[in-house]
Amino acid sequence: MTSATVSPHKMTRKEAKQKGYRYSEKNPWGSPLVYFFALILVAVCILPVLYIIIGGFRSNSQITTSPSGMPNPWEITNYISVLQAPTFWVEMGNSLIVSIFVMLGTVALGLMVSFVIARYPFKLNGAMYTLFSAGLMFPITVAITPLYLLLRNLGLINSLPGLILPEIAFALPQTIIILVPFLKAIPNELEEAAALDGCSRLGFFWRMVIPLAMPGVATTGILAFVNSWNNYMLPLFMLNDDSKFTLPLGVQMFSSQYAVDTAKVLAFTSMSMIPAILCFSIFQKQIVGGLTGAVKG
Amino acid sequence: MEMSVAGKDAGKATSGRRQKKKLVPDKWRKGFEITVLSAPAIIIFLAFVILPVVMAAYYGFFQWKGYGSPSVNGKFAGFQNYITILQDPQFQQAVWHNGFVVVMSLVVQGPLAIIFALLINVKMKGRALIRTLIFVPYVVSEVIVGTGWSLLLQSKGAVNDLLSKIGLKGADWIADPKIAIWTLLFVISWKYLGFAVILMLAGMQSIPEELYEAARVDGASFWQQQWKITLPLLGPTIRLWAFLSIIGSLQLFDLVYIIWGQYVSATAGTSTMATYMVLEGRGAGNYGYGSAVAVILFIISLVIAMVYQKFVLNRDLEGAITDEKSEKKRARKEAKAAAKAAKAEQAEGSAVAARSAQ
Numbered sequence: 217m218t219s220a221t222v223s224p225h226k227m228t229r230k231e232a233k234q235k236g237y238r239y240s241e242k243n244p245w246g247s248p249l250v251y252f253f254a255l256i257l258v259a260v261c262i263l264p265v266l267y268i269i270i271g272g273f274r275s276n277s278q279i280t281t282s283p284s285g286m287p288n289p290w291e292i293t294n295y296i297s298v299l300q301a302p303t304f305w306v307e308m309g310n311s312l313i314v315s316i317f318v319m320l321g322t323v324a325l326g327l328m329v330s331f332v333i334a335r336y337p338f339k340l341n342g343a344m345y346t347l348f349s350a351g352l353m354f355p356i357t358v359a360i361t362p363l364y365l366l367l368r369n370l371g372l373i374n375s376l377p378g379l380i381l382p383e384i385a386f387a388l389p390q391t392i393i394i395l396v397p398f399l400k401a402i403p404n405e406l407e408e409a410a411a412l413d414g415c416s417r418l419g420f421f422w423r424m425v426i427p428l429a430m431p432g433v434a435t436t437g438i439l440a441f442v443n444s445w446n447n448y449m450l451p452l453f454m455l456n457d458d459s460k461f462t463l464p465l466g467v468q469m470f471s472s473q474y475a476v477d478t479a480k481v482l483a484f485t486s487m488s489m490i491p492a493i494l495c496f497s498i499f500q501k502q503i504v505g506g507l508t509g510a511v512k513g
Numbered sequence: 514m515e516m517s518v519a520g521k522d523a524g525k526a527t528s529g530r531r532q533k534k535k536l537v538p539d540k541w542r543k544g545f546e547i548t549v550l551s552a553p554a555i556i557i558f559l560a561f562v563i564l565p566v567v568m569a570a571y572y573g574f575f576q577w578k579g580y581g582s583p584s585v586n587g588k589f590a591g592f593q594n595y596i597t598i599l600q601d602p603q604f605q606q607a608v609w610h611n612g613f614v615v616v617m618s619l620v621v622q623g624p625l626a627i628i629f630a631l632l633i634n635v636k637m638k639g640r641a642l643i644r645t646l647i648f649v650p651y652v653v654s655e656v657i658v659g660t661g662w663s664l665l666l667q668s669k670g671a672v673n674d675l676l677s678k679i680g681l682k683g684a685d686w687i688a689d690p691k692i693a694i695w696t697l698l699f700v701i702s703w704k705y706l707g708f709a710v711i712l713m714l715a716g717m718q719s720i721p722e723e724l725y726e727a728a729r730v731d732g733a734s735f736w737q738q739q740w741k742i743t744l745p746l747l748g749p750t751i752r753l754w755a756f757l758s759i760i761g762s763l764q765l766f767d768l769v770y771i772i773w774g775q776y777v778s779a780t781a782g783t784s785t786m787a788t789y790m791v792l793e794g795r796g797a798g799n800y801g802y803g804s805a806v807a808v809i810l811f812i813i814s815l816v817i818a819m820v821y822q823k824f825v826l827n828r829d830l831e832g833a834i835t836d837e838k839s840e841k842k843r844a845r846k847e848a849k850a851a852a853k854a855a856k857a858e859q860a861e862g863s864a865v866a867a868r869s870a871q
Contacts (some may be wrong), residue, residue, distance in 0.1 A: 253632045254643050261647045261707055267671060268661045284671035284678070329554035332547050344551065351562050353818060357764045357787045358811040359565035361794050361803045362572060365579060366565060385561035388554055417546060446654030448767045453795070464656040468771060471660050478664060489657050496652040500645050 265489075272483030279478050294483035304487065306459060307466035311445060312491070314379050314462055318444040321384040323437045326391035327429065331421050333392065334399035335407070345396065351389035356382075356449060364453045374457045383444050391436040398432035399425060438499045445492045463488040566811065573805035578798050587801060594805035603779055604806070607789040608813075610694060610782065615762040617698050618705075619755055625702075626709035626754070627747070631739055633710075634717045644714070647707040655704075659771030662700050663687060687772065693781040700768060705761070709754055716750030717743060752825050759821065763814045766791070786810045 271279065272294050273287040298304050329348075333341045356363075363382060364373070372378030402425060410420045426433070448464045455461055461469065467488050471481045573594055577587030598604050633643055650658065665671050666686040673683030686696045720743060728738045766787035769778050775792060778784040784792075790810065794803015 247635060247637065250632050250635050250637065253629065254637075257629050257633070257710070258643055258646045260703070261650050264661055264665060264703070265649055265653060267665060268657070271664075280669075283669060283674040325554040325557065328550040332551045336543065336547055338543075338547060344555070347555075348558065351558060353815060354562050354566050354811075355760075355764045355814070357766055357790070358569065358807045358814075359562060361790070361800060361807055362565035362568035363561065364795065365572075365800065366561075366568070381557060382561040385557045388558050388562075392554075417543075421550075442652060446652075446656075448654065448656050448771070452770075464654050467656050467660055481660065482664070485657050485660050489653050492652055492654065493649065496648070497645055500648065501641075 330395035579800035630713035655767035
C-alpha cells in the first residue's frame with residue numbers, strides 16, 4: 217500500500233513530461249485525485265482483512281476495551297498457540313490434500329476431454345461441449361442434498377475422496393470452457409508436422425499440446441485450487457468427523473468453540489487464509505490476464 | 514480422409530490390401546483414444562453434477578427421510594411438497610430476500626464498479642498492485658469474510674467503536690431485523706465489488722485507444738469520452754457481469770449461513786432459498802422436501818438465466834435478428850451464450866463459480 221501512495225508523484229511528473237496536455241487540460245480530474253480514489257477503494261477492500269490479521273496480535277482484554285484499536289503491546293501468543301494446536305495442522309493438511317488433488321484432477325481430466333473436444337473431428341464433440349457448458353447452470357446448491365445421499369451410498373461420507381471427486385466434477389465446466397479455445401488455437405500445421413515426424417496423436421498431446429496450453433492450464437489449476445480451498449458447502453454436508461475437517465469448517469468450529477476468545481479466533485482465521493492468498497498473489501497475473509482474454513473473446 | 518491416411522502409411526505399407534487393413538485399426542484406435550481421454554471426465558461429471566440434479570427432481574415427489582429408497586421407505590406425494598413450499602410464508606420471505614439481493618447487488622455494485630474501474634483505468638504506477646489488493650476480498654473464503662465481518666459488526670465490535678469515536682451511535686447490525694438485510698448486502702458488495710471492478714477494467718482495456726484519441730482531437734472532455742465511448746462499448750461486459758451477479762445472488766448460501774447461523778437467518782430477515790432448503794431439508798431430515806426446494810431454486814435460476822440470455826445477452830452475440838429462427842439456430846445461440854457466460858466464470862472461478870456455488 218505504501219508504494220501505491222508514494223508512486224503518484226513520480227508518475228505525475230513522468231506523465232506530465234510526456235503528454236502533459238492530457239492531464240492538465242483535457243482531463244479535469246487530475247491524477248492525484250485518481251490516486252485518492254484508488255486508495256479509498258484499496259483501503260475499503262483491505263482494512264477488514266488487516267483487522268483480522270492485526271487483531272490476532274492483540275489480547276482479549278485489549279479487544280474488549282477498545283475494539284477498533286491497534287495492538288498495544290503486540291502479542292504473538294495467539295499465533296503461537298494456533299501454530300501449536302494439532303487441529304490447525306490437521307485441518308491445514310486436509311485442506312491441502314483436497315485442494316491439490318482437486319487441482320491435479322481437474323487439470324488432468326479437463327485437459328484430456330478438452331483435447332478430444334478441440335482436436336478430434338468426430339460427431340459428438342459439439343454435444344460434449346454443450347453438456348459441460350450446461351453444467352454451469354447446475355450449481356452445487358441445487359445438487360447438494362442428493363449428492364450427500366449419493367456419497368453416503370458410495371460410502372464416501374466423512375472421507376476426503378468424498379470431497380475431491382465432486383469438487384473435480386463441479387470444476388470441470390469452467391476448466392473445459394477455458395481450455396478448449398486454447399487447444400483449438402494450436403495450429404493444425406504443428407499436428408501435421410508432428411505426424412510426419414512419426415508422432416502419434418497421443419504423443420502430440422503429450423509433447424506439444426500440454427506445453428503449449430500451459431497458460432490456460434495454470435489459470436484453470438489456480439482457480440480450481442482456490443475454489444477448493446475456500447469451499448464451504450460441500451464439506452459442511454459431507455464431513456462430521458473433526459479429524460477430516462478442512463480449514464473453512466475448522467474456522468467455523470473454532471470460532472464457535474472459542475467464541476469468548478476473540479483474539480485467538482482472529483489468529484486462527486488469518487492463518488487459514490494464507491495459502492489461498494499466497495497462491496493468488498503469485499499467480500494473479502495469470503488469472504486477471506485470462507479474464508481479460510475472456511472478455512475480449 | 515482415406516487418401517491422406519493411405520498416403521501417410523504408403524511408406525510402410527507395400528500392398529493396397531495392407532493399407533485397407535491398417536485403416537480400420539486406425540479408426541478403432543481413434544475411437545479408443547476418444548474413449549480413454551474423455552470417459553473419466555464425462556463419468557465423473559454425469560455422476561456428481563447431472564445425476565444429483567436428476568435425483569433431486571425425483572426425490573422432490575416423495576415424503577422421505579433419506580433412508581432406503583424413496584419409493585419403498587418414503588411416501589409418494591405428487592406435487593404436495595411443491596404446494597407446501599410455495600405456500601410457506603418462510604419460503605416466500607426467503608424468495609423476497611433473494612430478490613432484494615439480486616436487484617440491490619446490481620444497483621449498488623454496478624455503478625460503483627464502473628466508476629472505480631474508470632478512475633483506476635488511467636495509466637499509473639502501482640496499478641498491478643491495486644488490482645491485486647482489490648481482488649483480495651474475492652479470494653478470501655466466505656467463511657473468513659463471514660467470521661471477520663460478524664466480529665467487526667457485532668454490537669460491541671470495531672465498527673460501532675469507531676462510530677462512537679466520531680460521535681455517531683452504532684446499531685445492532687446483525688441481529689436487528691430492520692437492518693440485517695442491508696448488512697448482508699453490504700458484506701456481499703464488499704466481497705464481490707473487486708471482482709466486478711476487475712471485470713470492468715478488463716472490458717475497458719479491450720476498447721481501442723484510437724477512439725479516445727479521436728475524441729480528444731475533436732475536443733471531447735474526459736467525462737464525455739467515458740459517457741459516449743466507454744459506457745456503450747462496455748455494454749457486453751456489464752451485461753455479462755450482471756448475469757453472473759444475478760445467478761450468484763439467487764444461489765446465495767455461505768455468507769448468510771456463516772454470519773446468521775442455521776436458525777437465526779429467518780428471524781433476522783436474511784434467509785435465502787438455499788438456507789431455507791438446508792434448514793427444512795437436511796436440517797429437518799426431510800430429504801424429499803429439501804429436494805423439492807432445490808428443484809424450485811433450479812427452475813427459478815434457469816428461467817431467469819434463459820430470459821436474460823434471450824433478451825439481454827443475445828444482443829451481444831448477433832447484431833441483427835433474422836427471420837430464420839429455426840430451433841437449431843436458437844440452440845446454437847444459447848450454447849454460445851452459455852459459453853460466453855461460462856468464459857467469464859474463469860474469474861470467478863467462483864467464484865461465480867464461487868458465487869454460483871453459494
